Amino acid sequence: xxxxxxxxxxxxxxxxxxxxxxxxxxxxxxxxxxxxxxxxxxxxxxxxxxxxxxxxxxxxxxxxxxxxxxxxxxxxxxxxxxxxxxxxxxxxxxxxxxxxxxxxxxxxxxxxxxxxxxxxxxxxxxxxxxxxxxxxxxxxxxxxxxxxxxxxxxxxxxxxxxxxxxxxxxxxxxxxxxxxxxxxxxxxxxxxxxxxxxxx
Amino acid sequence: xxxxxxxxxxxxxxxxxxxxxxxxxxxxxxxxxxxxxxxxxxxxxxxxxxxxxxxxxxxxxxxxxxxxxxxxxxxxxxxxxxxxxxxxxxxxxxxxxxxxxxxxxxxxxxxxxxxxxxxxxxxxxxxxxxxxxxxxxxxxxxxxxxxxxxxxxxxxxxxxxxxxxxxxxxxxxxxxxxxxxxxxxxxxxxxxxxxxxxxxxxxxxxxxxxxxxxxxxxxxxxxxxxxxxxxxxxxxxxxxxxxxxxxxxxxxxxxxxxxxxxxxxxxxxxxxxxxxxxxxxxxxxxxxxxxxxxxxxxxxxxxxxxxxxxxxxxxxxxxxxxxxxxxxxxxxxxxxxxxxxxxxxxxxxxxxxxxxxxxxxxxxxxxxxxxxxxxxxxxxxxxxxxxxxxxxxxxxxxxxxxxxxxxxxxxxxxxxxxxxxxxxxxxxxxxxxxxxxxxxxxxxxxxxxxxxxxxxxxxxxxxxxxxxxxxxxxxx
Numbered sequence: 001x002x003x004x005x006x007x008x009x010x011x012x013x014x015x016x017x018x019x020x021x022x023x024x025x026x027x028x029x030x031x032x033x034x035x036x037x038x039x040x041x042x043x044x045x046x047x048x049x050x051x052x053x054x055x056x057x058x059x060x061x062x063x064x065x066x067x068x069x070x071x072x073x074x075x076x077x078x079x080x081x082x083x084x085x086x087x088x089x090x091x092x093x094x095x096x097x098x099x100x101x102x103x104x105x106x107x108x109x110x111x112x113x114x115x116x117x118x119x120x121x122x123x124x125x126x127x128x129x130x131x132x133x134x135x136x137x138x139x140x141x142x143x144x145x146x147x148x149x150x151x152x153x154x155x156x157x158x159x160x161x162x163x164x165x166x167x168x169x170x171x172x173x174x175x176x177x178x179x180x181x182x183x184x185x186x187x188x189x190x191x192x193x194x195x196x197x198x199x200x
Numbered sequence: 201x202x203x204x205x206x207x208x209x210x211x212x213x214x215x216x217x218x219x220x221x222x223x224x225x226x227x228x229x230x231x232x233x234x235x236x237x238x239x240x241x242x243x244x245x246x247x248x249x250x251x252x253x254x255x256x257x258x259x260x261x262x263x264x265x266x267x268x269x270x271x272x273x274x275x276x277x278x279x280x281x282x283x284x285x286x287x288x289x290x291x292x293x294x295x296x297x298x299x300x301x302x303x304x305x306x307x308x309x310x311x312x313x314x315x316x317x318x319x320x321x322x323x324x325x326x327x328x329x330x331x332x333x334x335x336x337x338x339x340x341x342x343x344x345x346x347x348x349x350x351x352x353x354x355x356x357x358x359x360x361x362x363x364x365x366x367x368x369x370x371x372x373x374x375x376x377x378x379x380x381x382x383x384x385x386x387x388x389x390x391x392x393x394x395x396x397x398x399x400x401x402x403x404x405x406x407x408x409x410x411x412x413x414x415x416x417x418x419x420x421x422x423x424x425x426x427x428x429x430x431x432x433x434x435x436x437x438x439x440x441x442x443x444x445x446x447x448x449x450x451x452x453x454x455x456x457x458x459x460x461x462x463x464x465x466x467x468x469x470x471x472x473x474x475x476x477x478x479x480x481x482x483x484x485x486x487x488x489x490x491x492x493x494x495x496x497x498x499x500x501x502x503x504x505x506x507x508x509x510x511x512x513x514x515x516x517x518x519x520x521x522x523x524x525x526x527x528x529x530x531x532x533x534x535x536x537x538x539x540x541x542x543x544x545x546x547x548x549x550x551x552x553x554x555x556x557x558x559x560x561x562x563x564x565x566x567x568x569x570x571x572x573x574x575x576x577x578x579x580x581x582x583x584x585x586x587x588x589x590x591x592x593x594x595x596x597x598x599x600x601x602x603x604x605x606x607x608x609x610x611x612x613x614x615x616x617x618x619x620x621x622x623x624x625x626x627x628x629x630x631x632x633x634x635x636x637x638x639x640x641x642x643x644x645x646x647x648x649x650x651x652x653x654x655x656x657x658x659x660x661x662x663x664x665x666x667x668x669x670x671x672x673x674x675x676x
Contacts, residue, residue: 003291004290004291004292004293004297005291007293008275008291008293008449008498008500008504009272009275009276011500011504011505012271012272012275012449012504012507013272014504014508015504015505015507015508015513016269016271016272016507017508018510019269020265020268020269021269022266022269023262023263023265023266023269024262025259025262025263025266025458026255026258026259026262027259028252028255028258028259029252029255029256029259029461029464030251030252030255031460043474046474047477095488098405098439099405102401102405115475117474118474118475119474119475120475125486125489131488131489131490132434132438132480132489132490133438133439133489133490136431136434136435136438154460154463154464155457155460158456158457158459158460158463159457161456163418163421163423163456163481163483164285164421164422164423164483164484165483165486166480166481166482166483166486166489166490167479167480167481167482168434168478168479168480168481169463169475169478169479169480169481170477170478171473171474171475171476171477171478172477173477174429174430174431174477174478175429175430175477176343176389176393176429176430177239177359177360177429177471178342178343178344178347178360178362178429178430179343179367179370179389179392179393180231180234180235180238180366180367180389181235181236181238181239181360181363182238182389183471183473184389184390184393185390186390186393186394186397187343187393187396187397187429187430187431187432188341188397188400188401188404188430188431188432188434188435189430189431189434189477189478190431
């Protein structure tokens with residue numbers, strides 16, 4: 001008997017004996033959109049996440065007011081000025097254990113891209129984001145989004161991302177619709193999501 | 201390989217019998233009416249917000265058709281790109297072979313426990329039972345799957361397998377089955393979610409192996425995509441050392457940018473959200489981040505035989521959103537279990553019998569009749585699967601397979617027509633007209649007196665000339 005791979009491929013070729021004619025994909029849908037920072041802020045808030053908007057010179061004060069007195073996980077390459085004094089920083093270098101992360105009060109990161117239409121932030125394990133697990137185990141996630149990182153639409157956002165990096169699309173705090181198909185926030189991922197929009 | 205396809209549950213009654221039992225269950229009907237009513241309204245709002253929704257549907261349909269038309273090419277491309285990024289690709293002809301592969305991979309890690317992300321493919325092949333038989337415990341981590349597993353129940357919906365349970369029933373299941381259930385657990389969804397969080401936390405932190413499905417796989421890049429809400433998926437995809445993903449061979453998209461269509465269609469169609477809380481994308485293995493061993497199991501299990509049917513193959517476009525279940529008047533009244541399969545509702549009625557691919561399986565053959573052909577499912581389908589068309593097509597196939605040709609059914613109907621001369625004259629005129637509405641040599645809908653029986657089966661195209669007319673012309 002042929003191996004499974006050979007056999008499955010042979011079955012497909014037989015099934016496609018009629019070789020359906022080439023498909024032309026119609027692309028009339030919107031690739032770009034008007035999207036704005038206000039729309040992004042509104043849509044993030046719709047998920048019951050908290051949204052702050054600050055000018056760059058207000059960021060350090062905002063971080064201090066939100067995180068003071070807490071034990072916060074920091075990716076190894078977080079911008080040094082974000083590491084304000086009043087916070088106990090748990091820096092992921094050397095790598096933190098899952099127990100360290102589980103026992104923390106929260107995590108502070110940047111992001112790779114955001115999407116105005118859907119109120120989504122995307123992490124790609126790049127600068128100021130760290131490993132995927134850093135934003136998963138802490139129960140609180142504070143994410144800084146620069147205005148220039150906000151794309152209007154899903155197609156625009158995907159065009160800015162590198163598919164082969166580990167990606168996490170985050171739209172609000174963890175939630176479930178599994179009880180009577182109504183959404184409730186707060187299951188396994190962070191139960192509180194705060195987003196800071198850094199206006200240039 | 202000759203083994204039974206576990207996509208249907210052994211011993212399930214035929215749909216009409218199962219439906220009759222379910223209809224007597226008023227609690228079930230009330231739970232379903234409430235849940236599907238809620239989601240219908242929310243989905244409509246989420247879709248109305250999109251001025252280009254129909255354009256997205258057309259693109260989604262065409263992309264899936266393109267994948268199916270060149271499935272062998274795209275699968276080989278995916279295999280190459282996953283392998284290049286450090287993943288290992290396995291092929292499985294059927295459920296038994298897929299289960300064997302997964303069990304072997306789990307054993308090789310030395311673990312006797314796996315955490316699972318909700319996955320239709322692994323439910324379809326009965327993976328949990330197969331692992332159990334092999335001494336490996338599978339822990340479902342999706343809230344609804346956990347409710348089904350703890351309640352020793354069967355799934356009744358694609359997206360929310362415990363949709364037939366209301367909040368107070370869920371509280372009772374948790375109280376009975378969770379060893380660490382909090383004192384004074386209420387039936388508030390927030391409290392129930394919190395109980396699940398606490399119950400699974402330690403399992404996540406210590407898990408060595410995870411098993412997942414996949415919503416999409418990008419052929420060009422080898423990237424695998426999982427959409428979820430709770431974060432249980434991220435736990436499984438990030439924490440364990442080994443990740444095993446079981447995926448139907450049809451779940452491909454050609455390129456990364458093609459995902460832009462489905463990441464818009466799927467969340468709004470399934471949970472009626474602009475975007476689901478979490479979507480994870482990974483490609484092979486990333487050093488220092490997430491599982492360091494990744495296995496992808498490509499599953500046929502009836503998909504290639506479905507692909508061989510020119511009309512029926514469109515069922516393979518399905519992205520498992522469950523919008524068709526939520527709008528179906530039959531599903532709302534009978535519930536999911538009546539379909540006897542992990543794939544219930546309108547999509548189940550066309551997908552399940554094709555995956556089973558056994559003309560002698562009476563239960564599977566009864567599923568295409570579980571519909572009033574109202575067409576609501578087609579209207580909401582994000583990839584435009586013409587479910588009514590496939591239903592009537594499969595009905596005709598099933599009638600032929602039963603050894604009663606469509607002609608023999610036509611004869612039975614004719615007996616009724618013959619019993620009245622005026623009825624006969626009328627039927628003849630209508631039957632001539634019926635030629636105009638036939639497709640592929642079969643009539644799917646007859647006007648007038650023919651309607652009652654073609655609503656559940658197809659009729660053959662009548663002869664161009666009636667026998668009486670022919671007799672008049674040639675012998676008269």
